Amino acid sequence: MRASSDVAYLSRALKAPRVREVASRLAERAREEGWDYEVYLAAVLAEEVAGRESHGGEARVKAARFPQTKTLDDFDFSFQRSVKRQSIAHLAQLDFLAERKNVIFLGPPGTGKTHLSIALGVQAARRGHRVAFATAHEWVLALGAAKRAGRLESELERLGRIPLIVVDEVGYIPFDPEAAALFFALVSSRYERSSLIVSSNKTFSAWAEIFGDPVAVAALVDRLVHHAEVVVLRGESYRLKGKGKEVMGSEAAT
Ligand SMILES: Nc1ncnc2c1ncn2[C@@H]1O[C@H](COP(=O)(O)OP(=O)(O)OP(=O)(O)O)[C@@H](O)[C@H]1O
Numbered sequence: 001m002r003a004s005s006d007v008a009y010l011s012r013a014l015k016a017p018r019v020r021e022v023a024s025r026l027a028e029r030a031r032e033e034g035w036d037y038e039v040y041l042a043a044v045l046a047e048e049v050a051g052r053e054s055h056g057g058e059a060r061v062k063a064a065r066f067p068q069t070k071t072l073d074d075f076d077f078s079f080q081r082s083v084k085r086q087s088i089a090h091l092a093q094l095d096f097l098a099e100r101k102n103v104i105f106l107g108p109p110g111t112g113k114t115h116l117s118i119a120l121g122v123q124a125a126r127r128g129h130r131v132a133f134a135t136a137h138e139w140v141l142a143l144g145a146a147k148r149a150g151r152l153e154s155e156l157e158r159l160g161r162i163p164l165i166v167v168d169e170v171g172y173i174p175f176d177p178e179a180a181a182l183f184f185a186l187v188s189s190r191y192e193r194s195s196l197i198v199s200s201n202k203t204f205s206a207w208a209e210i211f212g213d214p215v216a217v218a219a220l221v222d223r224l225v226h227h228a229e230v231v232v233l234r235g236e237s238y239r240l241k242g243k244g245k246e247v248m249g250s251e252a253a254t
């Protein structure tokens with residue numbers, strides 16, 4: 001009995017709560033199954049490590065500020081046929097993060113761009129990487145505020161230390177020249193240093209309209225796609241799935 005209160009005290013002192021939770025249960029198993037001391041110690045420590053990793057993972061998912069939690073398991077590849085399950089599964093192995101590459105999702109509304117961006121972001125967070133999610137409009141507002149406070153450079157540097165930044169919805173809201181310059185600063189500050197996931201409803205050829213400056217757009221797209229996986233989604237909106245007639249009117253259904 002003395003030993004178990006020692007374990008309770010010591011695990012508190014070590015800030016290792018799982019050790020206390022599992023120590024006696026695993027000790028029982030160890031006695032029943034005749035484990036060596038080392039096997040028992042490793043089993044207890046492994047529980048503590050797993051507890052910390054999953055806890056940290058959920059904390060990182062929260063810190064990323066995803067608008068919802070989506071995973072690849074909820075994605076219906078039989079509805080979205082323009083992308084192969086295999087290629088998304090490959091992205092989910094996160095080699096692109098290690099290689100500091102970008103992932104770009106292009107496609108019309110409701111085809112799964114945000115869903116897939118979140119799913120990859122959640123995966124990265126659970127695997128131990130810091131992630132930050134916002135729409136293009138929100139990123140530009142945040143960078144504009146940093147600029148006005150005279151700390152744009154330090155903000156870009158801080159963001160540069162986050163290995164994955166997700167920029168959703170490039171193209172729904174056109175950028176004024178200042179916004180375009182801030183977006184350019186974000187992309188170029190991360191170029192070959194840290195990854196971006198970017199999604200847009202417009203193809204690159206239509207980006208000049210969003211940014212209003214074809215020369216700057218060419219330079220931006222160049223940096224963005226130099227090391228990138230570009231995934232083009234096609235087809236109907238999942239939001240309208242099975243609602244053709246009522247929602248779109250009878251012409252759309254014919
Ligand atoms: N293939 C799919 N399987 C399951 N759910 C899907 C699929 N595609 C889209 N969805 C769901 O449909 C909704 C719309 O998808 P999503 O937000 O990813 O679209 P989007 O391409 O980002 O569209 P928008 O350009 O309007 O932002 C979401 O709730 C998403 O989870």
Ligand SMILES: [Mg+2]
Pocket residue numbers: 113114115168169
């Ligand atoms: Mg979206």
